[in-house]
Amino acid sequence: AQxxxxxxxxxxxxxxxxVTLSCTYDTSESNYYLFWYKQPPSRQMIxxxxxxxxxxxxxxxxRFSVNFQKAAKSFSLKISDSQLGxxxxxxxxxxxxxxxxxxxFGTGTRLQVTL
Amino acid sequence: xxxxxxxxxxLIKTRGQQVTLSCSPISGHRSVSWYQQTPGQGLQxxxxxxxxxxxxxxxxxxxxSGRQFSNSRSEMNVSTLELGDSALYLCASSSGQGSSGxxxxxxxxxxxxx
Numbered sequence: 001a002q003x004x005x006x007x008x009x010x011x012x013x014x015x016x017x018x019v020t021l022s023c024t025y026d027t028s029e030s031n032y033y034l035f036w037y038k039q040p041p042s043r044q045m046i047x048x049x050x051x052x053x054x055x056x057x058x059x060x061x062x063r064f065s066v067n068f069q070k071a072a073k074s075f076s077l078k079i080s081d082s083q084l085g086x087x088x089x090x091x092x093x094x095x096x097x098x099x100x101x102x103x104x105f106g107t108g109t110r111l112q113v114t115l
Numbered sequence: 116x117x118x119x120x121x122x123x124x125x126l127i128k129t130r131g132q133q134v135t136l137s138c139s140p141i142s143g144h145r146s147v148s149w150y151q152q153t154p155g156q157g158l159q160x161x162x163x164x165x166x167x168x169x170x171x172x173x174x175x176x177x178x179x180s181g182r183q184f185s186n187s188r189s190e191m192n193v194s195t196l197e198l199g200d201s202a203l204y205l206c207a208s209s210s211g212q213g214s215s216g217x218x219x220x221x222x223x224x225x226x227x228x229x
Contacts, residue, residue, distance in 0.1 A: 033216045044118075046214065047228040061123070092160065095216030099150040102148065102171050103216060 002027045003096050006106035013082045014114055020067075021077045021109045023092030031097040034068065034075045039108075040088040048090070051075065079111075087113045117142065119221035121206050127227045135193040136224045140187050143181075146170075146211025147189040148218065149181060150204040150215045152226030164189055193226075201228045 003026045004016075015018035025034070036048040051059045051068050056067050067076045078087055092106040120139040140147050148163035148171075154182050160173040164183035181191040189210075193200055203225050207223035 035217070037220075044222040047139075047217055047219075050215065050217060097216070102160050102163060102173075103150075103158075103218060105150075105156045 001096050002029070002096065004047060004092050004104050004106035006092055006109050006111045008109045009107070009114070010110045012112045012114060013079075013080055015081050018078060018080045019082055021079075021090050021092075021111065023075045023077070023106055025073050025075065025092070025094050027094065027096070029096045031056070031085065033095045033097070034066075035093040035095065035103070036064070036066070036077045037091045037093055037105075038076075038084075038086075039091065047089070049077065053094045078082045084113050084115075087111060119206055119208050119219055121196055121204075121221035121224050123224060124222065125225050126226075127229060128196050129229050130163055130196055132196050132197060134196060134226060135190055135192045136193075136206075136226075138189045138208075139221055140189070140206075140208030144208035144210055144219070145187055146209045147183055147187065148207050148209075149189070149191050150205040152223070153177075153201075158205070161191065170216060182194065190224060196228045198228050201226060 005024045032053045034051045035046050038048045039045040049061045049064050063080045065078045091108045093103045095103050101114045122137045141152045146165045149161040150158050152158050161169045178194045182187045203223045205223045206221045
């Protein structure tokens with residue numbers, strides 16, 4: 001069974017600053033994907049960024065980038081130039097290829113962006 | 116393209132009652148999965164349907180059931196409600212075939228059991 005651990009329940013960052021959210025996972029699988037999802041207050045969960053395990057290059061989406069360390073089973077999210085709209089719960093999630101859309105989520109990190 | 120639509124958005128029930136939640140996936144998506152979100156347990160996988168067949172099931176009691184229709188719309192039902200069933204129930208859709216696991220979520224149905 002897979003497990004996903006997010007050790008930071010809450011974090012705060014000032015606008016325009018950079019913040020890194022941590023995620024570690026445990027699996028014996030070799031083919032998998034990792035995701036960061038964002039859930040703003042009272043709004044739907046949306047995908048922030050995706051990483052394919054077989055790719056060594058870290059994924060980047062505008063201000064969002066990941067640091068994927070496969071051997072260490074670590075998958076952190078870096079948010080640059082933080083904006084007020086980044087305030088949300090962030091969930092790290094793991095998906096084993098071919099397991100019928102079942103994601104395993106971490107417990108989430110609540111990020112507050114302040115002025 | 117319309118997103119994932121869940122109804123109702125909010126509902127209140129009492130212990131012992133049953134509830135049915137509905138989910139309409141993104142057009143063309145054939146996979147619908149359901150998750151329960153609570154402050155204590157986080158996001159937990161309930162089940163997933165693809166082409167009207169349940170492909171995967173989480174570790175929930177038999178009181179939780181679901182189905183999918185030929186138009187890919189899905190419903191989940193919880194019978195004999197318990198206080199602990201109070202949660203946000205999220206539906207997510209995907210193409211379901213050769214996918215990377217990326218899911219598109221609805222806004223959820225918030226169930227309160229009194």
